[in-house]
Amino acid sequence: MSKFTFKLPDIGEGITEAEIATWRVAVGDTVKEDQPLVDVLTEKAAVEIPSPFAGKVLELKGSPGDFVPVGSVMVVLEVAGEGAVEEPAAAAPAAPVQPAAVAKEKPAKPVATPAPTAAAVVQPAPSAPVPLVPRSEGEKPLATPAVRQRARDLGIQLSYVPGSGPAGHITHADLDAFIARKPVSGAAVSNARQKREGVEQFKVIGLRRKIAEAMQRSKQRIPHFAYVEEVDVTELEALRTHLNNNRKPDQTKLTLLPFLVLALVRAVPDHPEVNGTFDDEAGIVHHPSALHIGIAAQTPNGLVVPVIRHAETLDLWQAAAEIKRLAEAARSGKASREELSGSSITISSLGPMGGIVSTPVINAPEVAIVGVNKMVERPMVRNGQIVTRMMMNLSSSFDHRIVDGWNAAEFIQHIKRLFENPATLFID
Template sequence: MGKYIFNLPDIGEGIAEAEIVAWHVKVGDMVEEDQQIADMMTDKATVEMEAPVDGKIVAVAGEEGDVIAIGSMLVEIETEGDDADGTEEKTPKKPATEVKETVPAKEDGAPEKLTAESTAAPEPAPVPSTAEPEAQETVSKPVKATPAVRARAKNLGVDLSQVKAQGEHIRHADLDAYLAYGSGQGYQPVGAWRKREDEKVKVIGLRRKIAENMAASKRNIPHFSYVDEIDVTALEDIRADLNASRGNRPKLTVLPLMIVAIARTIPDFPMINALYDDEAGHVTRHGAIHLGMATQTDSGLKVPVIKNAQDRNVWQLAQDIARLSEAARDGSATTDDLTGGTLTITSLGPLGGIATTPVINRPEVAIIGPNKIVERPVIVDGELQVRKMMNLSISCDHRVVDGYDAASFVQALKRVIEKPVLIFSD
């Protein structure tokens, strides 16, 4: 038997450490090469770690929530044969003619003796496994699922190996179908009679990052918010007309139209589309609009970024929104998808409420929050009419943006939205 030390590899430029957010194996489990063993979170993304060799897990680096350094041991695997200790990256298995034996180094770092190689020899006949039946039963085909689906299944106590996937990976829809029809328990309504037990939840992974970032934002940024109401009746009429003739293009929500309106308005208010470097003491006013979209996922809030939003039309923006939102929710968003924003928009859709006071996504200096659209009686030219109204919120960094600037920006944006012909004018 041999031992294979799998060290945490370099998983991103400038990354020195990563947090263990999920273990998919435990000590004693048998694993196959390329089987998912852990999810590691950096400041930029969640990365799935896969077993580099077949074998038995004999040691793991820590518990979920622990942070380990790049290059330190992630897992120790007991293997069939004499794989070398200390291997950091996944490498092809050594053929029987090149078996190596590595001797641990002395404390001063010098090896006690040189590595020896055996001479070529015929490949030995397969040896019957002597593993206990219980250990053999732990070997199973790896389950393919995103970290978000795995986390949800874990919280629900669902064994993903029992869930049937419609594609290569198990998705939320597959898990929903299993819960509703395939679990053998039938439909289980949740009633007020069902008492929920107290539970202690460790704050790890994305939830911990959100907590740290939000606390730093509120601690360092003097927030102020401004709210105004906007008549979106004409905008909604245009959206309905566009959807009626969209063909194969994605259905438009109000968000792409709002983004174009923001892009039309920002050039006159460069202080809104900016980043503030606290340590250097300077503000960078960006020409391009890299718009972050606050997106709720099963694992917490993520902010994928539409790059160069000012160059996109409403149909292109609709495609970008659908693609990035899905990537954020299923865990496939890349580091590039989730970084580089200069301004953020956050919307709760039908849950938008009357007004919001969103927290700024530091080091940005502003965040825009459209609220729910409702029909209300409004006096127009002395007559009572039913109009579609929406409150628009904005939170700004008072160190960079004055209240007058924020109010002026919202008033200019309101003018474009209430006269949506301006959205499509040159």
């Protein structure tokens, strides 16, 4: 047997370091060729790093949250053959790196190593029910936010779950093994009537850290100007319902967002100052002719903003299909770097939980973000009569260095007119 030293490869676009987000393996695991070893986070995207060889994990270098330079040792594997082999830092991949899988160039293998059989891979085997003993008082279970959320959903107290990851981190595999053991102690399952004590702590790393840093930079550097307007969407909602009831089988069901995309396409040419980015260090504002609309999307790992490119070329159904495609790609972690960057204005929506008013944070370096709030049926006065109307607020924020308050109000009023007279959305 020999040792194989695997180093963090060059993953392209001038990236010099990456942050360890999640280890997919633990010391002692047997891994297959191309099996994911670790998820790392760059400035552009999350990247899954696979193993170039089959073997046994001897060492893991670094913990979640650590930044590691390209070319530094990540994993030491035991592989078949003789002698120690080091993995040179791989050249940048020719194709764009996808968040779900990183393209790599494999060095010549030191030995011919067949992939391990199914029997050789370590799998948690179900065992007889065993009594569980919680961690000692004051000992905090270590786990990523995703693992903690899953444990909460399952009603499992992490204090009772053994961790097999680095430094005892609890992984998804540990939760699977815990469930398979069928513990006899009822204390492991949360009981709402039990007294709850203690504080869970976790390090802010990975995508959550990137989100935190981006929000902080935006609020520190951009003087936000918020503007909220009430919009009567009764006719628009009637049109949306009618179109959905008569759509073709291959057409995506319409939400409010495709209509807002069309409204931006109609309004932005008259208000070009809201569509663009501001390089405040160079003192240059970029106002593109194209309209690249970011759609803020919540994913299991946090907030991301996939981008509808050249929205001006799309009709209503095409916009709906593209929104759905990008949202699904973002939530599954398969959106590419190109799909997650380059927006010139962003839409923010909390859907049915949209509330009455929000103050969305600008997606820097953009200069405007349009927020959609919840639609509610309310009594309104029209022509001296009290009638029931479907109402909704638009809550938007603007970079006050670039967009004056009057211009921001004119822009939102333009969208309001389009929404309240939805036929005008389709008139060139």
